Amino acid sequence: MSLKHREKDLRHASAAAHFSHACALQQAGYFPEAVKSYRLGLAFQPDSPEVLSNLGCLLDDLGSRDEAESVHRRAVALAPNVAVMHNNLGLTLQSLGKTEEAEACFRKAIELRADWPVARLNLGRLLQMNERHADSIEHYEHVLEIDPSNARAKNNLGIALEHLGDLAGATAAFQAAIAADAGLVAAHRRLAEVQQRQVPLWHISMLNDHARNEAYQGALRTAIDSDSRVLEIGTGAGLLSMFAARMGPKSLTTCEAEPLVAQMASKVIENNGLASRISLIPKRSTELQLGTDLPEPANVLVFELFSSELLGERVLASIEDAKLRLLQPGCRIIPASASLMIALFGGERLASNLSVETVEGLDLSAFNQVITRRQMLARDDLEIELLGDETEAFRFDFEQQKEWVPQCTQIRIPVTVEGRCYGIVQWLRLRVDRITTFENHPRAQTATSHWRPALYLMPEPVNIRPGQTAVVRAMHDRVSPWFTVERFD
Structure with a gap:
């Protein structure tokens, strides 16, 4: 006999039987029938907080949130010291847009059960949805102390870090989420987006642009000799600085503002055996200090800070600052x-x-x-x-x-x-x-x-x-x- 046709057999059954049947119906996707069975169970035992809580969650899922709130409040009143009751009420209140009350419920659940990651994860998400990203981080980190393999917490931590501008931290968090659960599509998508923000895809076509590379390499060959003090603004993958290093300058400093790009460039330069000849500073050129980051003013400047419409990467401000502070008068500049x-x-x-x-x-x-x-x-x-x-x-x-x-x-x-x-x-x-x-x-x-x-x-x-x-x-x-x-x- 199917689950849907067992109601007559359960007419005189216990509350526990109705509860068990309602759970089975809910799991099988028969939601209206499950609601009916929960109500029958409550007719036998109206003060069961577990049945009330389950019914409240199902009503919330079905969109009957006002009734869900009422049912959850009954459950909380019957079991005020049970964390899950406060947590479930918090979820319904959140769905109703009652943010402050929802936050109070999640915090009460955490107070009652500090080692339960679910309530902390829900509180973190609530804070995040209300643009309180910095506040959410401590809760995700606490979840990961309790459950280090929690992929959802890692993913949500990455989202918070991304919103706060910590793209390197966000990248690491998304990678950790994928390592914990390779099937978490949201983490894959977020990782792809944040990586593209740090390293736009045009880097690849730029590095493989033979005509551009030949033009820069020829100009560097003409400009650099053993007395040259070279400054490069915008390391990227390190290609132009490695071209310059081959020419044997007296010194060569390159700077890169994006931490992930600087990290990868350092690895590329090391892999090509040029780390001892290139000083890579992970800073914007406007943050470089003469005498510390740059030993003395450069007499050769090389850069490629051009967007397709030339000015989009604020090239003019960078060159103005370099000419004012970092370059020797008459410095050779590539491109001129x-x-x-x-x-x-x-x-x-x-x-x-x-x-x-x-x-x-x-x-x-x-x-x-x-x-x-x-x-x-x-x-x-x-x-x-x-x-x-x-x-x-x-x-x-x-x-x-x-x-x-x-x-x-x-x-x-x-x-x-x-x-x-x-x-x-x-x-x-x-x-x-x-x-x-x-x-x-x-x-x-x-x-x-x-x-x-x-x-x-x-x-x-x-x-x-x-x-x-x-x-x-x-x-x-x-x-x-x-x-x-x-x-x-």
Whole structure:
């Protein structure tokens, strides 16, 4: 006979029998029937805190939280010294948004049973959900003292540390959670997210960018001799500092702000037998102290602090500080300068990945109003058409200039090709040294470039032809550039 059809046989059974049957129904997923069986059990024994607590939990799960609260309060009144009763009431109160009362229940459960990890885990989660991440940490740590293999506590500890900005600690906590329970998907997901925050995936394509590496290596070979005191800002994986070390400088200091990246770079440098020739400082360059971190002012500076739109990694502030405090006058700087290049662009296949117009006779163009006006040219298989002259919008001369201010200017770009214009494409051009130039030109196809051209879209595409001139507003605030096509004359 099935579980659902045993009720007649239990009509005159004991409270314990109804309780046992209700538990079996609940475990089998027959929730309404389980509620009915719990109630029948309570008809025989209305003062059973265990039955009341189980019923309250089931009602909470089914969404009947007001009744669940009432049932749990009866259970607590009958068994005020039993930690689980307070814990279960706390969970229902939390579901009802009664945060302060829920917290009091969890704390009472902990007071009654200090060695029970469940209540501490629930209190930690409640604090965390209310942005009290620092307060939650002590409870997760206490859970792990009681139960060192508790994967949920390790995962939640990682979340708290991540919110507090301790990405290295969060990484270790998520890794420990996975080691304790490889099936905990939340820990895998969180670990992937926090690792990407510390080490964005563009590092790999950057390290494998042969053209970039050749340009930097050639410039370093020309600049460095046995009297060179080299400073690198932004160690990354250590590639550029190892290139420089091969040239035999007098000294070589490199700094890296991200702790995990610095740790891995140190290992890479050691694995390549160059640890004795490279001083790696795990600090921002703005925190370096001359005479301690850096023995004397550098006469060669090398860096690669460029985002795809050049300024996103606050390169200007870093170079200004270095020139003020850390560099010898006349210092060789690699790259010597960087330019933001722009052009008008079109391309039907490319445009179909940037915006929408008509689909199967239906006008969807209004949807473009919520699409970002700056996108990256992420696919090399979609040919881009340059419809106007390639134009230098801004140049940043790192060797000659000491500081930079925000700029806003108007640029006129002659149209050279007839077509449908969608906006402005922007890319980087680096003068690595006096003879070497490197750029991520939008028409160049490469498998490993980590710099992607940026596309600044107009609200509506425009058909243009030679003889016209685009009037473009170009601006930057030292952290980000922006380009807008104002009109065509």
